[in-house]
Amino acid sequence: MTMLEQRKQRLAAFIRQVWDGGDADAADSYVADTYTIRHDPGDPWEGQALDRAGFKDRVRRSRAAFPDQRFDIQGLFADGDGVVMTWLWNGTHRGDLPGFPATDRMIRMSGATVYTFDEDDRLTGHWQITDRLGVFQQLQRNR
Amino acid sequence: MTMLEQRKQRLAAFIRQVWDGGDADAADSYVADTYTIRHDPGDPWEGQALDRAGFKDRVRRSRAAFPDQRFDIQGLFADGDGVVMTWLWNGTHRGDLPGFPATDRMIRMSGATVYTFDEDDRLTGHWQITDRLGVFQQLQRNR
Numbered sequence: 160m161t162m163l164e165q166r167k168q169r170l171a172a173f174i175r176q177v178w179d180g181g182d183a184d185a186a187d188s189y190v191a192d193t194y195t196i197r198h199d200p201g202d203p204w205e206g207q208a209l210d211r212a213g214f215k216d217r218v219r220r221s222r223a224a225f226p227d228q229r230f231d232i233q234g235l236f237a238d239g240d241g242v243v244m245t246w247l248w249n250g251t252h253r254g255d256l257p258g259f260p261a262t263d264r265m266i267r268m269s270g271a272t273v274y275t276f277d278e279d280d281r282l283t284g285h286w287q288i289t290d291r292l293g294v295f296q297q298l299q300r301n302r
Numbered sequence: 303m304t305m306l307e308q309r310k311q312r313l314a315a316f317i318r319q320v321w322d323g324g325d326a327d328a329a330d331s332y333v334a335d336t337y338t339i340r341h342d343p344g345d346p347w348e349g350q351a352l353d354r355a356g357f358k359d360r361v362r363r364s365r366a367a368f369p370d371q372r373f374d375i376q377g378l379f380a381d382g383d384g385v386v387m388t389w390l391w392n393g394t395h396r397g398d399l400p401g402f403p404a405t406d407r408m409i410r411m412s413g414a415t416v417y418t419f420d421e422d423d424r425l426t427g428h429w430q431i432t433d434r435l436g437v438f439q440q441l442q443r444n445r
Contacts, residue, residue, distance in 0.1 A: 163381070198376075200412065200433045233341075233429070234416060236381035238306070243379050243386040245416055245429055269343065271414035271431045273377060273388055286376070286388055288414045290343045292435035 163237035170242050170274055173282065174230050181222055183215040190214050191277050195284035201291045208284075225250030225266070245271045252298070259298045266297050306380035313385050313417055316425065317373050324365055326358040333357050334420050338427035344434045351427075368393030368409070388414045395441070402441045409440050 160168075173189040176182050195208045204217050222228060228250030236243040248268045253261050270289035277283050303311075316332040319325050338351045347360050365371060371393030379386040391411045396404050413432035420426050 198412065200436050234384065236379045236384055236386050236416070238379035238381055241377065241379050243388075243414070243416075245386075245414075245431075269341065269431060271386070271388075271416070273379070273386075273414070288388075288412060288431045288433055290431055291433070292438060293343050295435060 163242075166242050166276055166280060167235040167237050169280060170235065170244060170282075171232060174232065174244070177218060178222070179229050181218075181226070183218040186211065186214055186218065189282055191279075191281040191283045193284075194282060197284055197286045199285065199287040199289075201289065202287070224252060224254035224256050224261070226253055227251050240275050240277075241273050242276065243271065243273050245269075256298070262298065264297065266294060268294050306385075309385050309419055309423060310378040310380050312423060313378065313387060313425075314375060317375065317387070320361060321365070322372050324361075324369070326361040329354065329357055329361065332425055334422075334424040334426045336427075337425060340427055340429045342428070342430040342432075344432065345430070367395060367397035367399050367404070369396055370394050383418050383420075384416050385419065386414065386416050388412075399441070405441065407440065409437060411437050 169189070176185045177189065190211060193208050193210060194214045196202060196204050196206065199205045207213070209217060228248065231247040233245040233247060234243075246269065248270065249265055252259075252264050252266050255261055268290055270287060272285050272287040274285050275283045312332070319328045320332065333354060336351050336353060337357045339345060339347050339349065342348045350356070352360060371391065374390040374392075376388040376390060377386075389412065391413065392408055395402075395407050395409050398404055411433055413430060415428050415430040417428050418426045
């Protein structure tokens with residue numbers, strides 16, 4: 160398997176274990192000492208360079224509102240130091256969000272994320288777009 | 303130059319000529335007989351398979367509201383039959399949109415698009431996410 164194919168598998172394992180599974184401490188095996196969120200409109204951490212503890216804190220806080228969240232990976236595209244992941248996502252809205260107390264509804268979202276890697280195949284950051292208008296429309300429906 | 307690097311250059315030329323330049327007829331040199339919009343939340347043509355005439359019609363209608371629009375390509379990632387483009391975009395809102403008469407404001411947007419190619423290097427479709435909430439917020443401000 161080529162190095163780029165290995166990176167795709169590594170990224171898929173990271174998503175499954177850390178973001179789907181909620182094992183924030185597993186980030187130690189995947190994430191570089193600094194993880195930079197270069198572009199991510201609507202994300203509270205946009206523009207920040209997180210250390211390992213900050214990264215885990217972001218995972219835990221982001222997952223709190225949707226503890227059963229799951230990514231359904233649509234495509235993986237590896238080129239240079241980047242792997243792009245296109246994805247669908249769903250989660251039950253069990254925790255409060257700013258302006259939106261828990262609704263217990265199944266929320267769906269889609270997005271695309273460019274992850275970057277260092278020479279040791281550790282994640283150094285991302286550039287991301289999510290369809291946050293679609294999420295707002297689902298949260299606001301029949302309030 | 304490798305085939306995948308050539309595809310990236312070809313995609314950048316397509317964006318410049320057709321989407322930035324407004325030369326819809328130039329699509330003849332870039333687009334396959336059928337162009338499928340597989341995923342594109344908020345796009346009126348989402349889910350459709352367009353013939354060449356339908357593709358040009360989409361270009362002309364999409365550009366009408368923002369005739370000076372420009373894409374600023376942030377990254378290109380080629381793998382398999384896909385090239386992913388991450389982008390910033392801006393355009394002056396000179397034509398009416400549903401619910402939003404022309405405001406003459408400069409509107410900014412970002413997005414990520416997976417373009418797919420056939421064996422003759424013609425575009426067969428896309429899978430796209432745009433930050434449409436960001437656009438709505440700009441259009442609604444101080445109405």
